[in-house]
Amino acid sequence: MEKLILRRVDQNNEEMILNFGPQHPSTHGVINFIVQTDGEVITRAVPDVGYLHRSLEKIGESTGWHGYMPYTDRIDYVAAMFPNEGYATAVERLTGIEVPRRAQYLRAISGELCRIASHLISVGTMAMDIGAFTPMLHGVRERETINDLIEALCGARLTYNYHRIGGVAFDLPEGWRDRTLAFLDHFDRFLVEFDRLITFNEIYIRRLANVAVIPGPMAVDYGLVGPNLRGSGVDWDVRRDLPYGAYSDFEFSIPVGQGMFGTVGDSFDRYFCRVREMGESSKIVRQALEKLPDGEIMAPKVQRNLKVEAGEALSRVESARGEMAFYVVADGTNKAYRIRARTGSFTAMGIIEPLSRGLMVADLVALIASLDVVAPEIDR
Amino acid sequence: MANKVDSGVGGDVTLFHTSQLDQLINMARENSLWYLLFGLACCGIELIQTGGPRADLMRFGAIPRASPRQADFMIVAGTLTYKMAERAKLLYDQMSEPKYVISMGSCANCGGLFQPAYSVCKGVDKVIPVDVYVPGCPPRPEALTEGLLRLQELVRNERWSDKRRPAEAGAGTA
Amino acid sequence: MTTSEIHELLRARFGDDVAAPAGGPRGDQFLLVKGARLIEIARFLKETPGLQFDFCEDLTAVDWPKRNVIEVVIHLLSYPLRHSLVLKVEADRAAPVVPSLEPVWKTADWFEREVYDLFGVTFTGHPDLRRIMLPDDWVGFPLRKDYEEAGGWHGITNVRADPLVELKRLDDAARAEVARSAPPPPPPAPAAPPPPEKA
Numbered sequence: 001m002e003k004l005i006l007r008r009v010d011q012n013n014e015e016m017i018l019n020f021g022p023q024h025p026s027t028h029g030v031i032n033f034i035v036q037t038d039g040e041v042i043t044r045a046v047p048d049v050g051y052l053h054r055s056l057e058k059i060g061e062s063t064g065w066h067g068y069m070p071y072t073d074r075i076d077y078v079a080a081m082f083p084n085e086g087y088a089t090a091v092e093r094l095t096g097i098e099v100p101r102r103a104q105y106l107r108a109i110s111g112e113l114c115r116i117a118s119h120l121i122s123v124g125t126m127a128m129d130i131g132a133f134t135p136m137l138h139g140v141r142e143r144e145t146i147n148d149l150i151e152a153l154c155g156a157r158l159t160y161n162y163h164r165i166g167g168v169a170f171d172l173p174e175g176w177r178d179r180t181l182a183f184l185d186h187f188d189r190f191l192v193e194f195d196r197l198i199t200f201n202e203i204y205i206r207r208l209a210n211v212a213v214i215p216g217p218m219a220v221d222y223g224l225v226g227p228n229l230r231g232s233g234v235d236w237d238v239r240r241d242l243p244y245g246a247y248s249d250f251e252f253s254i255p256v257g258q259g260m261f262g263t264v265g266d267s268f269d270r271y272f273c274r275v276r277e278m279g280e281s282s283k284i285v286r287q288a289l290e291k292l293p294d295g296e297i298m299a300p301k302v303q304r305n306l307k308v309e310a311g312e313a314l315s316r317v318e319s320a321r322g323e324m325a326f327y328v329v330a331d332g333t334n335k336a337y338r339i340r341a342r343t344g345s346f347t348a349m350g351i352i353e354p355l356s357r358g359l360m361v362a363d364l365v366a367l368i369a370s371l372d373v374v375a376p377e378i379d380r
Numbered sequence: 381m382a383n384k385v386d387s388g389v390g391g392d393v394t395l396f397h398t399s400q401l402d403q404l405i406n407m408a409r410e411n412s413l414w415y416l417l418f419g420l421a422c423c424g425i426e427l428i429q430t431g432g433p434r435a436d437l438m439r440f441g442a443i444p445r446a447s448p449r450q451a452d453f454m455i456v457a458g459t460l461t462y463k464m465a466e467r468a469k470l471l472y473d474q475m476s477e478p479k480y481v482i483s484m485g486s487c488a489n490c491g492g493l494f495q496p497a498y499s500v501c502k503g504v505d506k507v508i509p510v511d512v513y514v515p516g517c518p519p520r521p522e523a524l525t526e527g528l529l530r531l532q533e534l535v536r537n538e539r540w541s542d543k544r545r546p547a548e549a550g551a552g553t554a
Numbered sequence: 555m556t557t558s559e560i561h562e563l564l565r566a567r568f569g570d571d572v573a574a575p576a577g578g579p580r581g582d583q584f585l586l587v588k589g590a591r592l593i594e595i596a597r598f599l600k601e602t603p604g605l606q607f608d609f610c611e612d613l614t615a616v617d618w619p620k621r622n623v624i625e626v627v628i629h630l631l632s633y634p635l636r637h638s639l640v641l642k643v644e645a646d647r648a649a650p651v652v653p654s655l656e657p658v659w660k661t662a663d664w665f666e667r668e669v670y671d672l673f674g675v676t677f678t679g680h681p682d683l684r685r686i687m688l689p690d691d692w693v694g695f696p697l698r699k700d701y702e703e704a705g706g707w708h709g710i711t712n713v714r715a716d717p718l719v720e721l722k723r724l725d726d727a728a729r730a731e732v733a734r735s736a737p738p739p740p741p742p743a744p745a746a747p748p749p750p751e752k753a
Contacts (some may be wrong), residue, residue: 004427005506020513022464022467023418023467024446029419029420029421029424030420030464048425050424050461051461051463051464051467052420052458052459052461052464053419053461053463053499054421054459054461054497054500055497055498055499056492058496058497058498058499059494059497062541071493072420073422074422077421077425077517078425083419095455121425121428137432137433139530140428140432140433141432141433141434142428143429144432144433144434145430156427157426157518157520158422158426158518159422159517159518170426301404362391362445375420375421376421376422
């Protein structure tokens with residue numbers, strides 16, 4: 001890996017090789033970048049991933065259908081509801097299990113809370129990478145409340161394991177609805193405060209606007225998804241365009257990059273999409289709590305030792321990091337033949353090398369932070 | 381620094397001239413244990429939350445450092461893969477003595493959920509010595525705080541005379 | 555557009571190089587295409603108005619030792635038209651070679667590197683084919699069904715001692731400690747029935 005770049009280094013100019021990571025506070029987990037710079041300007045940054053490759057896809061071939069659910073949590077630990085949901089949806093497509101309406105609503109509620117929690121970490125760490133430590137603490141403070149709510153719902157703070165094939169594990173506990181609504185009231189005020197604190201901060205805008213611009217066609221070509229894609233001005237959200245679960249029942253808008261302070265598709269647009277998405281998620285949770293139907297939370301007669309007919313299915317859910325697709329192949333036994341997770345961070349890493357040419361070293365940090373990559377989603 | 385003197389009551393009595401100074405030094409050390417931010421996986425998020433406003437690890441004097449050269453101990457938070465194991469060893473070697481390691485979470489303790497994985501190191505103690513193991517998947521911030529308190533206890537009871545680490549560690553567990 | 559409609563279009567252009575839609579009773583249908591014409595077919599799918607598959611959603615592989623093939627599976631999605639398609643290419647297990655889709659969709663670059671790393675499929679025409687997840691000197695392709703773990707890496711063992719053995723040792727040590735620090739055993743000789751139970 002190092003040799004590959006070193007070959008190109010000319011001894012007569014100012015070029016040098018920087019090793020950036022894998023243990024570095026701004027790489028968001030264990031990712032290594034080998035950066036070739038000419039002074040402060042990057043000529044090439046090559047991501048070297050795989051430091052958290054935990055063979056999740058191989059393990060899926062031996063656990064049994066239900067047993068894989070806890071492992072899906074670990075695919076994206078910042079927003080663990082979405083891999084849960086993606087995997088459950090894929091198996092439900094393959095088996096034809098119908099999820100009860102109430103369970104679909106609970107999936108939407110938990111998912112949107114989780115999206116808020118994930119974006120809080122994302123925008124908080126982004127501010128930290130740029131050099132402002134306080135917004136991070138604000139984000140973590142609000143996240144703690146969401147963690148409490150989700151803990152009351154399913155007993156775990158981080159790796160939820162809440163979804164089941166055919167429904168969800170637990171119904172709402174007593175008083176949860178009011179606690180959540182109270183939190184959302186507080187949270188909407190917090191968003192205003194957060195905007196005042198950091199989003200429209202002059203320094204912050206200057207650090208992000210016009211940095212690492214990804215044009216729309218390039219974003220599609222490189223397979224960016226989620227807020228990264230929408231930041232580039234492509235209006236696409238799986239929740240609205242290929243609706244799954246209960247999402248067709250809710251009214252919400254999709255924030256798209258406008259180029260508010262610079263070019264469409266710059267780092268600020270990607271950041272701003274996330275901030276606005278938190279407000280939309282809050283709206284969805286309110287609507288879902290209001291419309292929540294009564295009924296069962298699990299489909300009847302889901303076998304414990306589930307056997308799935310031979311076939312294959314792909315499920316798409318809109319995770320906090322964009323479209324997450326689970327590709328599941330069954331061969332008629334009680335174990336999966338192949339489980340594959342297509343995640344947003346993996347493709348987002350692929351765009352860093354072409355995009356990094358000509359960036360300043362400090363802007364590379366802004367680019368990585370604005371793509372919101374999470375190490376296990378890249379490596380699995 | 382032990383001197384053997386005859387106190388006149390029969391038999392040898394061992395006196396430690398530095399016993400009080402030990403306490404003083406250890407008091408200073410245990411209350412300013414700085415840790416190396418080494419969030420590897422899921423536990424890394426709980427590590428952030430532990431450093432956050434609610435659990436507030438800083439009230440025990442534990443401040444996160446990004447560089448191993450400035451850190452007193454290392455919290456290995458998360459799954460260690462073979463590819464990462466060499467880097468973890470390197471980071472540990474870069475820390476200055478005295479140094480300690482807290483292994484946070486099942487994956488760092490023994491491989492945890494990822495024991496069947498082909499690419500995961502079955503416990504960080506295969507690579508570097510560990511002082512405190514914190515169980516959980518992931519451990520709550522309270523658990524990690526308890527782990528830090530155990531480490532402080534370990535430091536408090538350390539004596540200057542035998543401060544050199546033994547070749548194999550593994551003194552306390554939480 | 556459904557998979558069978560797309561199949562009609564493709565058959566009109568490429569003949570028998572595109573097989574009829576297949577798949578299980580539920581889930582997705584897929585089209586098996588000949589590897590030699592994959593790039594042509596991919597370009598056709600991307601550029602023909604009415605198909606416009608501008609987004610390569612996923613590219614992965616599945617190992618089938620019984621049929622002695624590795625299937626490369628490509629999921630396509632069209633943002634403007636909101637339809638999707640699954641393509642499959644079969645490659646021989648002994649020496650799997652598939653043309654690279656990197657010139658058509660840039661995102662295939664990293665996907666193909668991953669498949670090369672974990673399945674050992676060689677993609678001809680790929681600009682930078684090397685391992686991505688595993689260390690460069692890793693032996694074998696782990697996601698193949700017949701992969702056997704090498705047992706550790708670079709001297710790091712992958713064996714973990716049975717925790718019960720260590721627990722038993724600690725237990726025994728604690729018991730011995732209790733026995734040693736117990737009140738001096740011999741003095742009263744008559745009252746000594748419990749020992750056999752302890753052992």
